[in-house]
Amino acid sequence: MLDVKSGDEESFAILLQKYRSPMVNFLYRMVRDAAAAEDLAQEVFLRVYRARKQYSPSAKFTTWLFRIATNLALNSIRDNRHRQMDVSIDAPVEEDEVRVELPAREMRIDDFMVERDRTALIRRAIAALPEKQRAAVLLHKYEEMDYGEIARILDCSESALKSLLFRAYETLRVQLAPLVSQPVAHPPGERRPS
């Protein structure tokens, strides 16, 4: 990023190549709309380019990048919520966006359908989380960031973040119980009933 700051256009192209996929995925999981996610990701890179002269390496570049992305995503979600409140009751109901995912060649069609439903269930459960919990889970699980970095992005303390993550995963555990629940729970030290 320091090379970008000094005017090296090639370095910006490298940044773009490295972070475009994580950025689009993060924003897609945040806003649940592929086209909107691409637009927002472009806006993130545009803002990085605009602010390159003011960049100071006081924090990790990814912290700065994902902070911009998170703020844009949260604003977009809020704007969309207001827009949806203005929609007439006669307007057609929009279904969850279904992306066309083709089965792998070796996969049977029923396996593919089970997998597709499973994926949709998980995506819906993540999307149903409150925005800040969702962002925390995505940054923790998919971007594999450490607590300090996520806390800086979400502007909260590390202890508040741990509590946020616990509540989010607890909600997901309940929502996705058919996929994750253990048939019988036995702590390793406890004797199992015969």
Add this chain to the structure above:
Amino acid sequence: MKCEDVSKILIAYLDRRTNSADRGEIEAHLSSCPACWTRAEEFRRLWVVMDAVPGIEPSFAFDAKVRQRIAAEPRSRWFGWLVPQPRIVFSMALLAALSIWMAKMPPNDLGSGGKGQDFEAIKDLGVLENYDVLTKFDALDELPTGDSIQVQNPKPEEQSTQKGGGS
């Protein structure tokens, strides 16, 4: 360690980011608490399930669109710092115009010499507005003056002079 305490550090424990003391305590608790042990195991399974969700790929045009948007940005030029901002230019022009206008105004010296007399003359303008009428009023000429009162029968040329002066 109680179940509430475990909930505060369970995620960090599963991430292997706890210190050895906390790890020992939490493992001791998990081995004796089926509910917390179940929760920990289900969190692990949840993470595996979440990993299986495929991501999406940016479109082929993504980079081109970003570059297009960057190209549309106004370029900063090397002499940009020399070009003043419009609001500063406007303020300075306004200030200059005001200075010129004030410089062209006549000095305000009402209390001095001849100008002071002029002011005295116009001060009672309401009273003096018929000054010309009063000074050229013919009827005043016909009023008897002190000389004519003393001379009962004025000479004919004197009478004609008096009439001629009033016309």
